[in-house]
Structures are given as structure tokens and as C-alpha cells.
Amino acid sequence: MALDWQLSELLENLHTDVQHKLSTVRKSFKHSVVKGDGAENVWVDLFNQYLPERYCASRAFVVDSNNQFSEQIDVVIYDRQYSPFIFHYAEQLIIPAESVYAVFEVKQTLSKEHIEAARKKVASVRRLHVTSLPIPHAGGVYAAKPPIEIIGGLLALENEQKMSETLNRNLEQQKEDKGLLNIGCAADDCFFFYEKNRHEMTVKQHSKATTAFLFELLSQLQSCGTVPMIDIHAYGQWLK
Numbered sequence: 001m002a003l004d005w006q007l008s009e010l011l012e013n014l015h016t017d018v019q020h021k022l023s024t025v026r027k028s029f030k031h032s033v034v035k036g037d038g039a040e041n042v043w044v045d046l047f048n049q050y051l052p053e054r055y056c057a058s059r060a061f062v063v064d065s066n067n068q069f070s071e072q073i074d075v076v077i078y079d080r081q082y083s084p085f086i087f088h089y090a091e092q093l094i095i096p097a098e099s100v101y102a103v104f105e106v107k108q109t110l111s112k113e114h115i116e117a118a119r120k121k122v123a124s125v126r127r128l129h130v131t132s133l134p135i136p137h138a139g140g141v142y143a144a145k146p147p148i149e150i151i152g153g154l155l156a157l158e159n160e161q162k163m164s165e166t167l168n169r170n171l172e173q174q175k176e177d178k179g180l181l182n183i184g185c186a187a188d189d190c191f192f193f194y195e196k197n198r199h200e201m202t203v204k205q206h207s208k209a210t211t212a213f214l215f216e217l218l219s220q221l222q223s224c225g226t227v228p229m230i231d232i233h234a235y236g237q238w239l240k
Contacts, residue, residue, distance in 0.1 A: 018046055018210045019187045022157040040074045040106045043155050047077060050214060055101065055221065056080040060093040062100055064128035065234035069094075071124040074106040075155070079227045085235075097128040098230040101221055102151035110156040110186040112170045119179030122152030126178045132228035145228040151182045151220050159186035167192070171201045183220060185213035193220070 021042045040059055047057035057077050062070040078086075078099045087094035103125045105118035130147040161167040171192060173180050181201075185191040191213035192203040206212045 012208055012211070014050075014208075014211050014214075018042060019157070022187055039108065039155075039157065043075050043104065043106055046210075046214070047075070051077070051218070051221070054079060054081045058093050058095075060095045062097050062103070062125050062128060063087075063094050064097040065131055065231065065237075066129045067238060068128055070103075070128060071121050073103045073121055073125065075104040076100060077102040077104075077151075077221070082227060082229075084230060084232060096230060096235065097125070097130050098132070098147075098228055100125060100150055101148065101224055101227065102153065102217070104153045104155050107154065107156045109158045109160045110154065110167070110184070110189075111160040114156065115154060115170050115181070118152070118154035118181060118184075119173070119177075122150075122181065123177075123179035126150055126152070130228065131231035131234045133231050135229050145226070147228055148224045151217075151224070152179070153181055153217075154184040156184075156186045157188060159189035167203050168201060171203070173201075183213070183217055185209055191216065 022039055044057045044059065047055070051057070055077050056079075057075055059072070059074055060076040060078075061072055062076065076093075076095055078095050078101060083096070083099040085096065086099070103122055105114070105121045107114040107117070132144040132147060134144050135142040159167070161170065167190070171181065180194065181192075183191070183193045187210045189209060190203055190205045191209045192201055193216050194201050204212065
């Protein structure tokens, strides 16, 4: 029996579902912390449901082998297949820097203030030290893999800056900036992404912004490849 399904309808329903959940969280929870946690959970659930199983998404801190920690990150997308350890401490998740693919700040609105907050959080992760060891294989040893360029972004329900020119201006940044945002989404209006080849930000208004954002994120994750092989002994030195 042929199924009467349409890919366009499935993709539209994905966007509608996420936008509805974010709107419900905003209307139902009056306390700002609870509201923020609810919005983070919506995005975490989206990533854990639709990204390939090699990726995992959680709220977390990121640590490096020099005993430096990031700020708390609303959504960290990290490698679960090749990550040798993830710390659970006092109900907090702590992930080694080598395992991280992407980090996101989650806000209710896409605004200049929240763009700056997201940059600060992203930079706190990118400043961390990343180890990388040669990779043994059946035919010998591959050279150590250069650390991946961690994706940084901002996720929101609404876009406060309805003028594309205003949003573009607030997103302007230098390629070398540790807080550069590669990607982001306002579920009700648009998504944006940084084009490496052209060194500029592109903002696209879209009626299904969440789904379009998810496709762009998948493309950026694919370009990252696999995380480097972590130097376990670099972390082990902190054993007293």
C-alpha cells in the first residue's frame, strides 16, 4: 500500500512542533530561570532526536587538560562515540574540550544584547586547550588530527530585529574572533550562518526557520569530521 506522505509536510511539521513547544514554554512559565531551562530542553531534545547518534546534546561545562573551565553552556553538542570520559559532578555535566563539536546560547529573543552574551559563552569554550594524539590503525599510524573549529551559535524563539540590515550589523564580526557565531536561529522568523569562503554572515528569513537551521547545522557538523584523539595522560596528571 502506497503511503500518502509528503516530505514538505514532514519538514513543516518539524518546524511547527519546535516553535509550538518554545511558545508554550514562554507562555506557561513566568519564572525566568524555569523559562530558560524549558527552552534549553526543547533545543536539546530536538538535537538528540534528529542528529546522528554519534552526537549528543546537553547543558554542560567544558574543561581542558590545563584545568581551565568554560562558562556554563546552554547546549553543548559533543561526541559520544569516541569520548573516553564525561564527568557527572554535583548534578553538573563536564565535558572535555576535545569532545566538543558545537556550543549554543539559548535565549527567548534574538537581540543585540543576547548576541553579545552568546559570543562571550562561545569564546569561553574556544579559548580552552585541545590535545590531539596520533591515531593508530591497522596499517600504521595517522598523524595527529588538527583540532576541529568548534561551531558557536545562538538559539531563540523570536527575532527582535526584524530588519535584516540591523541583524546583519549586529552579527558582524572578524573571522579570528573567538566569539564568532557560525550559526543561529529565531524560530519565528529566520536563521543565519557564517559563510567561511566569503567571510560574511548570511541572514535568511524563512517560514520554516527551525528546519532550515537544522539542515545548515547538519552540514556544518559534517564538515567538522571527527573529533581528535584525546591525550588521556594530559588529564591524568591532575590526579593527586
